[in-house]
Amino acid sequence: MKTLIIIRENAHSWLRDTFPGQHPLLVRICNKSFLEFLFDFSIIAGAREVRIVSDGDMAEIRDFCHDGGRWGLNISYATIQKSDTITQINNKNRRFYAAERIIVLDNLLFIEFNKNESYTEYLASSHVGMLLSNGQGSVYLDGADQQSILEQCGSSPHISIPELGSLPEYFRLSAEILRQGSRYILPGYSNEDGCYIGRNVVIHKGVEIKKPVIIGNNVQIMPGCVIGPEAVIGSTVIIDRESLVTGSIVMHNTFVGEQLEVKNKIASGNRLMDPATGASLQLVDAHLLSEITSEGTVYEGIVRRLVHVLAALLLFIAQLLPYLFLRPFVGEPVAGGTGHEHKTAQLFNRLSLDRFPQLFRVFSGSLRLIGSQPAVFRYAETEEWPENEMDARIVEQFCTLHSHPFGDIPLLLKALLNRKESKIAAS
Amino acid sequence: MKISSKKLGDYTILSLSGILNASSAPQLKSYLEETDFSGSLIIDLELVDFLDSSGLGILVGIARRKKAANEILKLANLNDRVKKVFEITQAYTLFDIYDEVNAAAE
Numbered sequence: 308m309k310t311l312i313i314i315r316e317n318a319h320s321w322l323r324d325t326f327p328g329q330h331p332l333l334v335r336i337c338n339k340s341f342l343e344f345l346f347d348f349s350i351i352a353g354a355r356e357v358r359i360v361s362d363g364d365m366a367e368i369r370d371f372c373h374d375g376g377r378w379g380l381n382i383s384y385a386t387i388q389k390s391d392t393i394t395q396i397n398n399k400n401r402r403f404y405a406a407e408r409i410i411v412l413d414n415l416l417f418i419e420f421n422k423n424e425s426y427t428e429y430l431a432s433s434h435v436g437m438l439l440s441n442g443q444g445s446v447y448l449d450g451a452d453q454q455s456i457l458e459q460c461g462s463s464p465h466i467s468i469p470e471l472g473s474l475p476e477y478f479r480l481s482a483e484i485l486r487q488g489s490r491y492i493l494p495g496y497s498n499e500d501g502c503y504i505g506r507n508v509v510i511h512k513g514v515e516i517k518k519p520v521i522i523g524n525n526v527q528i529m530p531g532c533v534i535g536p537e538a539v540i541g542s543t544v545i546i547d548r549e550s551l552v553t554g555s556i557v558m559h560n561t562f563v564g565e566q567l568e569v570k571n572k573i574a575s576g577n578r579l580m581d582p583a584t585g586a587s588l589q590l591v592d593a594h595l596l597s598e599i600t601s602e603g604t605v606y607e608g609i610v611r612r613l614v615h616v617l618a619a620l621l622l623f624i625a626q627l628l629p630y631l632f633l634r635p636f637v638g639e640p641v642a643g644g645t646g647h648e649h650k651t652a653q654l655f656n657r658l659s660l661d662r663f664p665q666l667f668r669v670f671s672g673s674l675r676l677i678g679s680q681p682a683v684f685r686y687a688e689t690e691e692w693p694e695n696e697m698d699a700r701i702v703e704q705f706c707t708l709h710s711h712p713f714g715d716i717p718l719l720l721k722a723l724l725n726r727k728e729s730k731i732a733a734s
Numbered sequence: 735m736k737i738s739s740k741k742l743g744d745y746t747i748l749s750l751s752g753i754l755n756a757s758s759a760p761q762l763k764s765y766l767e768e769t770d771f772s773g774s775l776i777i778d779l780e781l782v783d784f785l786d787s788s789g790l791g792i793l794v795g796i797a798r799r800k801k802a803a804n805e806i807l808k809l810a811n812l813n814d815r816v817k818k819v820f821e822i823t824q825a826y827t828l829f830d831i832y833d834e835v836n837a838a839a840e
Contacts, residue, residue, distance in 0.1 A: 365821055384817065385833070386826035399830070401837035692791030694798075701794070701823040705787040708822050 308431060309356040309403065310349040311449070312342075313396065313413045316363030316389070318443070322416075325474055326558065326575060330367040332416065335559060336477065337484045337491075337539050338503060338521045341416045342368070344491065346378050348418045352410055353427035356381045358403045360396060362389045397449060406451050414444035416471050417480065421490050424464035441468045478573065478582035481539055481556055485519050505542065523559060562597045611712040615676040618719060619669040619683075622676075630663045659684075659726055677719045678710075679703040686710075689721040736781075737765050745774045745806075745839045751781035754789030762792055773805060776838045780811035785819045797828050806830075808838040 314332060322331035332342040339347075349357055357380050359368060365384055375382030383403065387396055393411065397404060408431055412418070420426065430448065439446040446468065470476055484491050488503060501518035508526045510516070517535035523542030528534060531549035538552045541559030546552060550567045557563060558575035573580040577597045580587045636651045655661060665683045668674035675682040686706035687699035706718060735752035748771070752758065777793070779785075793809070800807040810832040812820065820826045832838035 362827075364824060369818075369821070384821070386817075386821060386831050388827075388830060398837050398840065399832045402833035690787055690791055692788070692795060697828075698791075698794060701790055701825050702787045704823045705790065705819065 308352060308354040308408045308410065308427070309358070309450075310345075310352070310354040311396070311400065311403070311409050311411045312345055312357060312359045312415075313387070313411065314359065314361040314363065314365075314368075315414050316361065318414045319416060321473060322477075325477075325580070333367060333371055335523075335541055336417070336481050337488075338505060338523050338541075340371070342372070343378070344417055345412055345415065346375075346380060347422070347491070348412075348420050348426075349380065349410070350378065351420060351422055351426050352430050354410055355379065356383075356403075358383045358385060358400060360385045360387050360400065362387050362391070393447060393449065404450050408448065409450035411447040411449050412444070413447055415446070415468060416444070417469060418446065419465065419467045419469055421465045423490070426464050426466070429463055439466065439468050441470060443470070443472060444468060474573070474580065474585055475582045478556070482537055482554075485521055485537060485539060488519060488521070517553075564597075607712060611675075611715070612672060614712045614715060615669055616672075618716060619666045619676045623663075623666050626658070626660055626663050626666075629658055630660045633658075633660060657726055659723055677715050677722060679707050684719060684722040686718060686722075688725055689718050691725060735761055737762060739769065739771075742776070742835065742839045745776050745808075746771055747776050747778055747835055747839070749778040749781070753784045754782050754792070755784060755786040756788035759788045759792045766796065772803070774808075775800065775806070776808045776810050776832075776835055778811050778835050779809060779816050780813055782813070782816050785816050787823075790819065790823060790825055794825065794828060808832055810835045810838040 319331035322334050326334050332345075333340045335341075336344070346357065349355075357375060359365065359372070359382060361368070361384075365386075369384060372382050385400055385403070387399060391399070393413070396411075403409075410430055433448055435448050435450070437445060437447050446466070469480055471480060488501060501520070502516065503521040505522055505524035505526065507524055508522055508528075510528045511530040511532075513530045514528050515533045517533070517538075520535040520538045520540070522528075522534070522540040523544065525543045526540055527545045528540075529546060529548040529550075532546050533551045533553065534540065534546070535553060537554045539556040540546070540552065541557055541561065543560050544557050544563070546557070546563045547565040547567075549565060550563050550569070552563065552569045552574075554571040555569045556573045557569065558573065561574050561576060563569060563574060569579070571581070571583070573582060578587055578589050633651060633655050637655050662683050665674060666676075669676045669683060677684040677686065679686055680703070685699065686703040687693050689706065690702050693699045693702055710718070735750065735754060735758040737748070737750055739746055739748045741747070750762070754762065775796070777796070782789075797807050808830045811834065812831060820829070820831070830838075
């Protein structure tokens with residue numbers, strides 16, 4: 308048995324709007340992402356091999372799941388087109404299908420199941436075809452029909468798909484998972500019934516924890532706080548002294564300030580949302596509620612900026628005289644770099660003198676010399692073939708991934724030499 | 735880079751092997767110009783060790799020509815390295831990608 312998880316980019320857009328900056332399937336519900344709950348179902352169904360297919364960007368999902376080793380799964384990835392049907396997806400993933408039974412989780416965020424029941428035989432012995440659907444997504448059985456091998460399983464275990472298309476439904480499901488913790492949460496997460504506490508959690512003196520509660524990893528709860536009942540605290544969260552969190556969800560990377568009362572709300576970054584009304588309040592005071600951010604690769608940023616400023620200085624010296632000499636003969640500002648009949652204008656562009664004024668912005672640190680937009684020279688200009696913005700984006704994403712500060716120099720030379728052929732407009 | 739082609743039903747299978755980058759792109763370009771690849775085409779990328787933005791440019795060019803001629807282009811057998819390049823650059827939106835050549839030729 309194997310599991311095929313189909314992710315369609317346009318689905319679950321409400322999650323993208325509510326929790327921006329992360330893939331909808333990586334949004335956490337209680338102490339796990341939606342995707343991990345689907346993995347749990349796959350494990351319980353006896354499917355250790357999982358393929359994730361998507362018509363959208365999977366980089367975030369790949370970074371999160373890798374090969375699936377940490378769940379004891381073997382995860383692979385494939386891409387599909389937006390219009391692909393189940394049959395076309397089956398065709399495209401023929402090697403994965405082989406002669407196996409496939410559980411297709413199409414466009415789903417969550418499946419209700421009970422880990423104490425047996426799903427393996429039931430799913431292996433059920434006929435190929437639709438098992439469950441709620442209009443938003445479905446569970447579909449595909450691949451080899453093993454009816455001849457296994458007798459139809461007598462009793463069917465609990466399996467259903469909840470409606471999940473808005474913030475109130477998300478909030479309700481979160482509370483339900485918390486209440487029925489042992490039904491969804493696999494061994495290893497639970498410290499005691501109704502109380503699930505992750506790794507590296509510091510709970511200071513005088514903190515009151517009221518069950519049921521889930522606390523993620525890397526959390527600090529300062530003295531005098533009251534957490535729970537029905538509180539979900541994400542990972543990398545700080546709750547400052549004498550604050551109250553009850554009937555609420557504090558999403559990961561969130562700081563809750565001193566003496567703040569969070570009742571029946573969702574706190575995410577610097578936003579406080581009321582799931583009952585859908586109202587959202589953005590707090591500007593970082594001492595009350597704010598996002599916890601990492602430092603990032605500061606060193607690489609400094610080196611890159613230094614390299615760009617030095618290269619811009621050399622280019623400035625090389626271009627200064629030609630620019631001063633040719634500029635008076637070029638009547639109007641020259642943009643883009645193609646299609647100018649006037650020979651001087653063509654030469655002006657060919658020598659990239661139209662970009663000369665932008666070098667000052669590199670010196671001031673407001674613009675990169677070369678990079679993805681905005682930059683004086685775009686990575687897309689290093690290639691001759693891009694004909695439109697989609698092509699340009701392909702090149703820019705490739706270069707961004709493989710770029711390093713010193714690698715930008717050969718790319719700059721390539722862009723300078725390629726100015727005649729480049730069909731892509733500058734920033 | 736090694737290039738070979740064969741017929742499978744209505745499809746021509748173009749198998750590429752080695753590195754598809756700025757240095758080998760002209761070789762593939764001239765091979766495509768010299769050989770008749772009209773009709774439905776499947777490009778087998780199983781043995782492509784490395785693919786860069788210039789290599790992608792060639793494939794995008796073929797896709798564009800096939801689309802203009804109302805012909806089919808499918809990619810098959812992408813290994814993990816190549817698959818990752820397609821995902822990261824989002825070039826997969828321009829292609830139909832299959833696990834196997836035989837499934838693509840159906």
